[in-house]
Amino acid sequence: MASLDFVWNNNQSKVTGTFFAKKRRLQGKTAEKTTINFLNSGDKEKVSEKQNFNKIETSTNPSTTRNTEHVKKKWSNDKTQNRDNDAENTNANLAKDKNKKDKRAAATVLKSGQTPTDHVKKKWINDDRTENREDDTENIDRRLVKRKNKKDKLAAAALLKSGQKPAPIQKDKFTHSLFSEKYKMKSISNVPGVSVVEKVFSSNCAFKDLDIHKYIVSNLEKHGFTTLTNVQEKAIPVMLKGQNVLIRSQTGSGKTLAYAVPILDALQSITPRLERNHGVQAIIVVPTRELALQTHEIISKICTFQWIVVGHLCGGENRNTEKTRLRKGTHILIATPGRLLDHILHTSSFKINNVRCLVLDEADRLLDMGFKKDIVKIVEELDKSKKNDEYDPMAMLRGDTSKEVIDENEPDTSYCLRDPKNMKRQNVLLSATLTKGIAELAEFTMKDHIYIDALAEDLNINPNHMVIPKTVRQEYIITFVKHRLFTLASILVAKSKENCKILVFMATSQMVDFHYELFSKYLAILPFNRGKLNSGNVVLLDDGLEDSDDDEEVALDAQFFKLHGSMEQNKRKEQFSGFRKAKKGILICTDVAARGIDVPQADHVIQYTGPQTDEDYIHRVGRTGRVDQAGTALIFLTHEEQEYVNHLREHKVFLKERTSSEFSNHLCDLMKEADAERAAVALQNRFQNAVSANGDLYKLACFAYSSWSRFYNSYPAKLRKIFNFQKVNLGHYVTSFAIKDTPSAVARQVKGHVAKFEPKRLNRKLQIHENTEQPTKFKQPQKRKIKSISLTTSEYASGLTFKKKKKN
Incomplete structure (x- = not known):
């Protein structure tokens, strides 16, 4: 038998225990006492080994005493190793203290106006670099760049004051992660073809030739409707x-x-x-x-x-x-x-x-x-x-046949x-x-x-062929996923200079909300001092955009509107009517605006996400080029989605290719940069900084990305080979929403926000009809208990109900 008693000392790092081991009865009932120290911060294995060593030492069994020597030796070696570690730590602490003393001494000498000795100065600098090299490398580089830019700026200003022109600054090699992707080869061949079109206007027929009231004809002509x-x-x-x-x-x-x-x-x-x-x-x-x-x-x-x-x-x-x-x-x-x-x-x-x-x-x-x-x-x-x-029946009795019943056959x-x-x-x-x-x-x-x-009788077409108005010029642009956001911004800037109306179709309402907030606040309005100085080719500091946010100007002369099915009716009506009345504007919308909407002078349609059906493509494109007016329809495609162009060719729809470089000069003018890549990076950084700094905008971006992923994963089997969710790079798509986080981090953010939302309660009074496809279980009506009056009333009772008094 053995027992263990602990004695707690004031020192919290040490616990003293007494181990009592009783010998066998043949050798007497004497007990040996051994003290064990348990170090809280020590190694558990060492404590257990020391415990085993004490057990072996106090045991009188001959078979257990053989292992005593090597256990003692191992324990002593561990103590020696700990002493060596303590010595190294002590030397390091002494070296640090000495460095601090040298620094203080040098600072004192500098205060007094003297110069410190060379070896102290050299040692001080070397110690600083060795100690903080990894942490301060980026800060030192930034300071040097700022210092150089400031010197260049002052030198250019001095030259301008004297009437001379500053020398152009040599461009350094510029690289950014946005432009680090390798170019992917295209598999699209330019095959010319003729699209299927139908005749819009009649050749020789007008409203006045119809057998209708003359007042209707005059009113139609008053509003510009003359030819049928x-x-x-x-x-x-x-x-x-x-x-x-x-x-x-x-x-x-x-x-x-x-x-x-x-x-x-x-x-x-x-x-x-x-x-x-x-x-x-x-x-x-x-x-x-x-x-x-x-x-x-x-x-x-x-x-x-x-x-x-x-x-x-x-x-x-x-x-x-x-x-x-x-x-x-x-x-x-x-x-x-x-x-x-x-x-x-x-x-x-x-x-x-x-x-x-x-x-x-x-x-x-x-x-x-x-x-x-x-x-x-x-x-x-x-x-x-x-x-x-x-x-x-009453009318039949009276013989009243005021209403004439006609057989439909x-x-x-x-x-x-x-x-x-x-x-x-x-x-x-x-x-x-x-x-x-x-x-x-x-x-x-x-x-x-x-x-x-409406097609001509002599045209024998396949029902699978799409009929597009001949006045619509159809185009496509292939971009990298990470370039989608600033490419869309550059196209909007270029089209807005033409004083026209633009419709941008997106997949979900969350995408509409995010891009509307981002473009209306951080694209239409930009800092006044951005890019290069108006006076010369002098580059501002990298953080100049952030420092000059107080001085902003309207950089894009176009008003943004949004439209989707989740908006309140008042706002929805206000946005739609405002866009129709505006002389020029940009409407970011879902497919709710793709059917039947007639917007006067809608010159351009941009499909930022691909349609899920061929009918959706027809109706989106049909928002422009209405009633024989010219229009342009542009669709965004990635390198993985470029097969969609061949899919449209099978339906007799032929598109012309556009490149992002055609719109890059407009982005340079907007950001006041001579280089297109610099302008794109500056705008992308502005978007990303805005999303990171603004919590509400970050939340909109996360929900927009999440809704896009659900939409992209729901393409029908007919188009899933082209729009394949398994092949996309989700990290690049996160960048296209101006988010700096990883896709998994965005998913956690969305999951956390969704868990806080309460589901909307449906108003049963407004339920129109029941769902007949899922039969409901028949519930038997509960039987009502009927009390017998004869058993609860007395023959001498008055028949009046007795009211119970309220308890005070």
Whole structure:
């Protein structure tokens, strides 16, 4: 048996313990005592070895005493080694103290005005360099560069004062990590070809040649609409006959007037005149709020008949205001699908039994945005209201047949919208592309319809070919990933000098928010003293940009706007209307602005991220070159994405290559640098410093990068070989968002911020319809317990309920 008692001393680094080991009973009950010192800061192995040594020493077993000598020897060697280490540390401390004394002595001698001895001075300098060489190398280099720049600056200023010209400074070799990548060979061959185009304007047909009211014609000519486009020439006569129509035409070909003119002409011909209590006569369904506002503006502009009321319904607007507007009465209603179905199901004052025309504008976009279920429900509600209105037993008893019921299977050449008694409904679908989904939707909404294609009859084209307006000049630019940000900035600077409007399409709303904040604050506004002095070729200090942030100037004469689906309706409406009214500006947006939006004088379209479908490419490009006006469409591609050019060639779309060097001189003028690489690095450093210094901007950059990675990883299988997330360099893409951190650090930042957000609570009152695809579990109603009155009341009771007194 053995026991161990500890005795704590005042010295915290030492613990003294007493070890008692009892010998065998044959040799008596005497015990030996051994003291062990446990050093807290020592090695655990040494303590355990010493403990084992004491155990072996106090044991009387012969087999254990053999190992005593070598253990003692090892312990003594360890003590010797510790003594040597202590001696070295002591010598180092003495040397440091001596150096300090020498420095103090030298400083004292210098104070008194004498010069220290050479050996003391030499030793002092050598010790300083040896001690702090690694830490102070960068600081010394910076000081030398600043000192040299300052001398050059003073010398140049002196020469200028005397009337002489300073000598040009020799350029040193300039390298930066932004330009350290090796050039990647391109696999694109310049194959000339002719794109598929369609005729926009009719050759010899005008609005005055149509059988419509003269006031409508004069108002159209007043706003510049004189000649009919090809789609208007083919569609308006067919619609005036009241037939169902499926129209396919390119973007910017005037499809809005193709259905607006027949509707207005039919409603103004009703006698007696329409009154507001007659309700809605025509409904126009559009995919986005901006397109609803634009369509409302166009129809109101060409409508000169004051008794015809035009209204619109949009998500994000005040529902009570919309209810009041519907209660007063509206004849032509433009609406988005969700808000329209909401009012149909929940607004009792909204009557749809008189609707005799339904228009689905941008039908392909309606399907892409997931509105198929809403459209089907709207059509079902319209059919249901028509059947309920047809069956009126009291009117049948009275013999009142005020409403004429016409069989839909019978051919009818009259326009149903002209006759309020006609219960037939005309359906019109319009789309820039014809897909399988559009054909299925047309079969559901219309039984017999006429298909109108704006292409010439003699053109036999493949359905896979894209039809792009011939007035659009299509281009592409291939850049390194790290160069994307300042390349986009240089193109915006170059295009803004031409006094035009630019649309920049990006993948996500977070990317739009980040680039809008970055460009509007750190590109449009720059420090006054940047780059080179106006007086000569004298380079400012590297940190001159930071020192002169107080003196800033407007360097880019163009206003920035943004537009995406996550914005509040008031801001969204303000930004869109402001961009339309501006003479020149830059709109950074998502695909919410890619369908049907007509911006006057939109000369340039830039696709900063590649589209996920071919239809998205068509609609993005279609924002420019509208109604036979010239425009330019440029798409950004990396070296890994350059195969997309060949993909477009398969669809008869041919692009012209542009290089970033064509816009570098504009960046040099902006940053006041003679060298393009210096200008690019200066702008990139400004962006990165702004993101690092501004916490909110850094958060926007992290979320923008995270949303881009999710978008890039969600390309369909058709384009995943070109836009392959597995092949991209994420570190370079982080740099393209002006972030200095690694991708994993950015992911941790985003994860930390997302964890703090609470999920939005859905308002069940605004739920339009239940999801029928996932059947809900049937819950049996709980049985209510019924109390027996006979068991709880007395025959002598008064029948009055007794109220319990409240406890004080």
